[in-house]
Every structure is written in C-alpha cells, then in structure tokens.
Amino acid sequence: MDLxxxxxxxxxxxxxxxxxxxxxxWEVMVGAxxxxxxxxxxxxxxxxxxxxxxxxxxxxxxxxxVEEFEGLIRSTGFYRRKARTIKALALHLRQRHHSDPCDxxxxxxxxxxxxxxxxxxxGKETADAILLFAGGYPRFIAAAxxxxxxGRTGMFLDSDYDRLQGxxxxxxxxxxxxxxxxxxxxxxxxxxxxxSHPRCHRCxxxxxxxxxxxxxxxxxxxxxxxxGHGDRDQER
DNA sequence: ACCCAGGTGGCCC
DNA sequence: GGGCCACATGGG
Numbered sequence: 001m002d003l004x005x006x007x008x009x010x011x012x013x014x015x016x017x018x019x020x021x022x023x024x025x026w027e028v029m030v031g032a033x034x035x036x037x038x039x040x041x042x043x044x045x046x047x048x049x050x051x052x053x054x055x056x057x058x059x060x061x062x063x064x065x066v067e068e069f070e071g072l073i074r075s076t077g078f079y080r081r082k083a084r085t086i087k088a089l090a091l092h093l094r095q096r097h098h099s100d101p102c103d104x105x106x107x108x109x110x111x112x113x114x115x116x117x118x119x120x121x122x123g124k125e126t127a128d129a130i131l132l133f134a135g136g137y138p139r140f141i142a143a144a145x146x147x148x149x150x151g152r153t154g155m156f157l158d159s160d161y162d163r164l165q166g167x168x169x170x171x172x173x174x175x176x177x178x179x180x181x182x183x184x185x186x187x188x189x190x191x192x193x194x195x196s197h198p199r200c201h202r203c204x205x206x207x208x209x210x211x212x213x214x215x216x217x218x219x220x221x222x223x224x225x226x227x228g229h230g231d232r233d234q235e236r
Numbered sequence: 237a238c239c240c241a242g243g244t245g246g247c248c249c
Numbered sequence: 250g251g252g253c254c255a256c257a258t259g260g261g
Contacts, residue, residue, distance in 0.1 A: 020242095036243045042259060043242090077258040081244080123244050143242055160250095187242055196240075 001153060001208040003172045003182075010185040013204035019184030020133045025101035026058055027051075028134035032126045033085050034076045042076050058099040062090040085121025092119060101134065109137040124161050132183070138174035140165055141183050145190035152194060152211040 022028045027047060034043035050056040050072060061069060070083040090099075092115070097103035105112055109131050116127040124142075131137045140146075146168075147159035156167045172178070193203050198213065206212040 032242090035241090037241060037256090038243090038258080039241050039260070075258060077241085078243085078256050079258080081256060085244090121244065125243060129242080141242080145242065183242085191240095191242085 001155065001205065003155070003168065005208075006149075006153065006155070006205060007172075007178075007182045007185065009204050010189055011181070014185055014188055016181070016184055016188060019180065019187075022133065024056075025105060025134040027056055029089060029101060029130050030056065030061075030086055032129040032133070033082050033089070033121065034073060036082065036126060037078065038076050046073050046076050058090050058093050058101065061086060062094050062099070081121055085119065088119050088121070105131075105135040109135065109139060113139075124165075128165070132176060132180055136176045138169075138176045138179050140168040140172075140179050142168065143183075143187070145187050145194075146183070149186050149190055149194050152198070152209060153205065154210045 020028065020031070021044075022031060030050070031043055031047055034046055047056065053072075055061065055064070055072075064087075066083050066087050069087060070079050073079050073082055073086075076082060093099050093101060093104060096115075104115060107115075112135060113127050113131060116122045116130060117124070128139045128141045131139045132141060142161045142165035144159070147156075147164055150156040150164070150167075151159065156164060158164060158167075168179075172182070189204075193199050198211070200206045200209070200212045200214070203209065203212065
C-alpha cells in the first residue's frame with residue numbers, strides 16, 4: 001500500500017465533507033493554537049464564542065489584556081500558554097504586517113514558516129497547519145496521528161517530524177487541497193479506528209495492514225456503541 | 237479513576 | 250539526537 005492508495009481507501013470509507021471550517025486566515029491561526037493537544041470540539045466552541053463576541057480579530061486580541069483573553073480560552077486547556085502565544089502572534093502581525101495575516105502569508109511558505117517558528121508556542125506542526133489551511137501551501141502536517149497510522153501500516157516507521165514530512169512530500173503530489181483532505185482523513189481515522197487501542201475490525205485498510213489484530217472480540221461490533229466502562233463486579 | 241486530546245519548550249544526558 | 254516533564258481543561 002502506498003500513500004495514494006491509503007488516501008483513496010480512507011476517502012471512500014469516511015467520505016468527509018469538511019475538516020477545518022474557518023472564515024478567515026486569522027481564525028485558522030487562532031484555531032491552530034487552541035487545538036494544540038485538545039479535542040477540536042473544545043477549540044471550536046471557543047472560536048464560536050469569540051466570533052459571537054465580535055473579537056475574533058487581530059486588533060481585538062492585540063488590545064485585550066492577556067488575563068482577559070486567558071479567561072475566554074480557558075476551556076481549551078493550557079490556556080496561559082496559548083493566550084500568550086496568540087497575543088504574541090497578534091503583536092507580531094501588527095508590528096510587521098499591518099495586522100493583516102494575509103500580508104504575512106503572501107511572503108510565501110518558507111519565509112512565513114520561519115516567522116511563525118520564531119514565535120513562542122508555535123512549533124512545526126502549528127506552523128504547517130497555518131501554512132496549509134490558511135495559506136493554501138502544500139505542506140503536510142506530520143502530526144503524531146500521521147506517525148501512528150503510517151507506522152502501523154508499515155509505510156513509514158520513523159516519527160521524527162522532519163523525516164516524516166519529507167516522506168510525504170516525496171511520495172505524494174504536492175497539492176494543498178489533497179494534503180488537507182488526506183490529513184483530515186488520517187486524523188479522523190486515527191481518532192475513531194486507528195486509536196491507541198485500535199479497532200481493527202472496522203478498519204478500511206486492515207487487509208493491507210501488518211499490525212491489524214484479527215482476533216478482536218466482536219464485542220462492539222454492532223453500532224450499539226455502549227461504553228461499558230469495564231466496571232463489572234470486581235470479585236469474580 | 238483512569239486515558240486521551242489535531243503540541244511546545246525546557247532541561248537532562 | 251532522544252527521553253522526560255510541565256502546561257490544564259473537557260469528554261468518554
């Protein structure tokens with residue numbers, strides 16, 4: 001199995017229609033920070049709240065005291081660090097790019113990436129998410145989920161960020177829309193099926209996966225989806 | 237009461 | 250170059 005085959009099979013199986021809803025480059029940037037080590041639903045709630053308050057703008061965040069912003073994003077976890085990161089990003093955009101995210105992005109992927117990585121709290125993954133989803137540049141996000149899925153299928157066993165990203169870039173046509181879609185498929189697949197404890201019995205690529213665990217009991221086979229919490233009567 | 241979540245940076249060797 | 254840790258809330 002190669003990357004294109006994995007992509008086709010995940011696409012045919014999951015049929016995702018949207019993966020990073022955002023109405024502006026700034027919304028992508030804020031979302032990329034808020035979603036760090038957090039479920040997307042938590043970040044999305046905060047984004048909706050900021051939007052409803054009319055403060056999902058560079059200028060509004062830039063003017064706001066950091067303590068106030070912390071309170072607004074608290075439910076996404078790591079809120080002190082994330083608040084400082086987003087404030088630093090807003091300050092950087094005001095000082096260097098007329099508070100316009102697109103003014104930074106239009107410099108091109110390499111210059112933009114260097115600037116993003118110079119900011120506290122923005123690492124390779126967050127920078128590449130911004131480049132891909134806000135800038136439309138074909139940079140694949142070599143997240144932990146990607147390493148897990150490609151590792152289990154045996155396609156690529158190295159989880160080092162740069163080497164993993166290099167593998168994707170070298171083995172897939174560098175098309176931003178395709179990268180974004182493929183990334184979304186892998187994230188969805190890793191969260192629902194290829195989890196820490198994988199559910200191989202419902203995996204669309206199990207016949208091509210050397211890690212597939214055939215003898216998975218059929219417990220949750222039907223769509224019942226009751227999470228029983230293994231909390232049965234303890235003593236025998 | 238666990239484990240996991242669309243990471244990053246600091247410190248250690 | 251890796252391994253460990255703090256950062257923090259929310260959901261299953």
